[in-house]
Amino acid sequence: MNTKPAASETGDPLLLTPGPLTTSASVKQAMVHDWGSRDQGFIGINKMVLEKIVELAGGQGTHVTVPVQGSGTFAVEAMITSFVPKSGKLLVVINGAYGQRARKIAEIAGRAVATYETPEDTPPDLAKLEAMLVADPAITHVFAVHCETTSGILNPIAELAALVKKQGRRLLVDSMSAFGAIEIDARTVHYDALAASSNKCLEGVPGLGFVVCRNTALAECKGNATTLVLDLFDQAEGFAKTGQYRFTPPIHVIVALGKAIEEHAAEGGVAGRGKRYRENAKVLIDGMRAMGFQTLLPNDLQAPIIITFHMPTDPKFVFQRFYDGLKDRGYVIYPGKLTVADSFRMGCIGRLYPDHMRGALAAVREVLDEMRVTNGGPALAAE
Numbered sequence: 001m002n003t004k005p006a007a008s009e010t011g012d013p014l015l016l017t018p019g020p021l022t023t024s025a026s027v028k029q030a031m032v033h034d035w036g037s038r039d040q041g042f043i044g045i046n047k048m049v050l051e052k053i054v055e056l057a058g059g060q061g062t063h064v065t066v067p068v069q070g071s072g073t074f075a076v077e078a079m080i081t082s083f084v085p086k087s088g089k090l091l092v093v094i095n096g097a098y099g100q101r102a103r104k105i106a107e108i109a110g111r112a113v114a115t116y117e118t119p120e121d122t123p124p125d126l127a128k129l130e131a132m133l134v135a136d137p138a139i140t141h142v143f144a145v146h147c148e149t150t151s152g153i154l155n156p157i158a159e160l161a162a163l164v165k166k167q168g169r170r171l172l173v174d175s176m177s178a179f180g181a182i183e184i185d186a187r188t189v190h191y192d193a194l195a196a197s198s199n200k201c202l203e204g205v206p207g208l209g210f211v212v213c214r215n216t217a218l219a220e221c222k223g224n225a226t227t228l229v230l231d232l233f234d235q236a237e238g239f240a241k242t243g244q245y246r247f248t249p250p251i252h253v254i255v256a257l258g259k260a261i262e263e264h265a266a267e268g269g270v271a272g273r274g275k276r277y278r279e280n281a282k283v284l285i286d287g288m289r290a291m292g293f294q295t296l297l298p299n300d301l302q303a304p305i306i307i308t309f310h311m312p313t314d315p316k317f318v319f320q321r322f323y324d325g326l327k328d329r330g331y332v333i334y335p336g337k338l339t340v341a342d343s344f345r346m347g348c349i350g351r352l353y354p355d356h357m358r359g360a361l362a363a364v365r366e367v368l369d370e371m372r373v374t375n376g377g378p379a380l381a382a383e
């Protein structure tokens with residue numbers, strides 16, 4: 001190894017992962033204080049954070065952010081179980097692990113479930129989806145994932161939302177890995193609720209999920225929830241009455257998220273953050289393709305969030321050595337989670353810039369050379 005390992009502003013390896021991800025030093029620094037959960041200082045910061053999230057969603061005056069202590073899945077579970085009534089039926093649109101997880105959440109909660117599943121590299125066929133809605137009037141709600149992080153595919157959420165609305169059903173969106181970097185504007189995309197979290201494109205630390213809720217839809221949710229802690233209606237009422245969480249909030253996480261949202265605004269909001277991620281993705285994809293690697297997805301389906309690469313088929317390529325070699329050089333990548341292809345993933349979100357991507361590419365080249373692998377693709381596999 002001839003170069004110094006790459007590192008974040010605080011000396012840690014760079015996380016080329018879908019979150020938790022590399023955060024700025026100032027976001028981490030925001031956490032070195034104590035606040036009481038009933039303290040006006042903290043209550044004010046929390047209020048600002050929730051309001052800024054509504055603004056980012058384009059929901060001022062029409063929507064409210066209801067936070068949920070925990071990781072992103074806590075917010076997804078809160079959304080599904082608070083919005084789909086016990087008598088409702090949820091159609092889950094699936095093309096990856098996060099769609100599967102939503103189906104499981106609804107089943108455990110005892111809600112009636114239908115699924116529309118396509119392979120992980122294939123977006124839903126909206127005509128088929130519409131036909132399913134027409135054929136089954138019992139379906140009250142549709143759940144869809146914005147960017148399916150399993151593959152990195154960008155699902156056609158605006159078009160899907162329009163057809164769900166046209167069919168008179170309600171939409172729940174998992175925009176976990178897209179919110180803050182890929183536009184989804186509540187003024188044009190009609191949904192009842194959208195879930196995301198602190199530790200993806202907003203570049204905060206993990207520990208807070210949140211659901212952007214349409215006010216009039218949330219007002220209908222009293223008594224739907226099947227758990228106490230994940231009841232969004234009750235949680236929202238708590239804020240309306242006292243400005244406070246019902247149970248201990250992850251205070252440091254929320255204060256760090258406030259700082260992260262400030263930095264998001266300074267970068268130019270959703271447009272600015274998205275631009276940097278698109279640059280990161282382009283540098284990474286072009287560079288990896290130049291070394292023979294093949295992406296799972298064609299460019300037109302690829303979100304600039306996380307890139308899935310086919311595993312090279314050269315028998316000298318050993319993934320664990322590849323992973324460890326990159327880690328030694330300061331870059332942490334992500335194994336694949338796909339059923340359609342043997343693969344690995346590299347993220348382009350977090351406090352990472354195109355130069356970090358160039359550094360990662362140089363590290364990939366070095367590790368391939370060490371393994372004496374000349375081509376990263378499946379094509380020139382056999383020797």
Ligand SMILES: *Cc1c(COP(=O)(O)O)cnc(C)c1O
Binds near residue numbers: 072073148149175
């Ligand atoms: C990250 C993510 C989640 C939430 O995962 P957690 O591990 O609970 O934070 C949900 N959906 C999608 C699409 C995600 O990328």
